[in-house]
Amino acid sequence: LQGQLWHLWCEKDKELYHLREKGNRSIEQHRSEIETAKQRIRHKQLTKAKPPNDLMRSVIEILLYSKTHNKFYFIQWLSMFMNNLTAEHLETLREKQRAVWSQIQMEKKKASKSNSMQSLQNDIEVISTKISKCTLGIDQLLREIGQIYEALEEASSINDSLFLSLPQIAADLMISGAPIELMDGDVSYVPLKWVAAVFDKVSEKLGDKRLFVLSVVGLQSSGKSTLLNALFGLQFSVSAGRCTRGAYMQLLKVEETFREELGFDLVLLVDTEGLR
Incomplete structure (x- = not known):
């Protein structure tokens, strides 16, 4: 979808x-x-x-009906499995990327604006696009769940049991501390109905809580995700050669002893795509 x-x-x-x-x-x-x-x-x-295919049906059922620790075990296992499917292909693309990048550096030393320089830069862009399209992980599965929800909403299937249960999946993961996609980086778009439904479920589950939102913005590959991970002990994707696409959000509960001092109960961290 x-x-x-x-x-x-x-x-x-x-x-x-x-x-x-x-x-x-x-x-x-x-x-x-x-x-x-x-x-x-x-x-x-x-x-x-409708009906969901075998893969999506099994993913939805596991994320909907399993206990929290089983969900996280399943997500970690499936992430590793999906990474292995693309690892070899990604490594080949990255080797090509490094080789072209070395040629660009050599051309820069010559301080020439030749046609070959432009051609090399075009090659880098083509390879980068292939790398981003090769990415396959849990994000794509959760994005698919969001698209199923939006398609059902458009068709006014609001009494459909599947429609009602889907935001619950992302809300439960978010409350448990998993990063959830806020903006789809592949199309630079926020699926507003899906995100609103997830927030509604989170609000419904947590009640009236005080929320502090903290976002990080900066140049591409400047270490934004790494900084958030180091400061807050998170797991935003930072694997070598993979830039954050779009925006991700992660919910953190504040220790009770600090809540009055800080003035909020929860922190919503937003990791964003790099500028330029």
């Missing part, structure tokens, strides 16, 4: 906020066509999502 269909839906939604008159069409006609196209895409997603 999150591949081409989700990408197209995001493009259409962004187009909605940059409306232009096209030919004989008015802006209202253009808006209507975009909304129709968005609904068509959601309908296609829904036909793929």
Whole structure:
């Protein structure tokens, strides 16, 4: 659901906020066509999502009905398994990336703006895109759950037991301290309905708590995720050669002894994609 269909839906939604008159069409006609196209895409997603395939069904069931420590064991095991599926391919791509980067450094020493320099920079971009597309992990599975929810919401399946249970999965993981994707970095878009539903469930479970939000912003590969991990003992992804895409959030409970002194019960940490 999150591949081409989700990408197209995001493009259409962004187009909605940059409306232009096209030919004989008015802006209202253009808006209507975009909304129709968005609904068509959601309908296609829904036909793929119901019933969920074997993989998604088993993941949803385990994350929904297992005890907390079993969920974390399952997530860690599955993350390692999925990383192993792509590790060899990723290493080959990174070797190519290092080789091209060395050539770029040599060209820079020559202080020349040759065509070969431009060609090498294009090669680096192509390889970087392949590396990001090769990434496969728990994030993609949770993103898929979010897309199933949004497709069901669009179809007004609000009484569907699957629809009602999905935000519970992400909310439980978030309350347990797992990082949850806030913005999908592959399409630079926040799935607002999904994120709002997850926050509603978190709020419902935790009650009226005081929340402090702390975010980190900086250049790409400047160590933002590493800094948050070191300061707060977290597990934002920092594996070599992998830059954070989008934005992730992680909920931390404040020790009772510090709550009055600090003035809040929970900290929501947001790790963001690098600038430039």
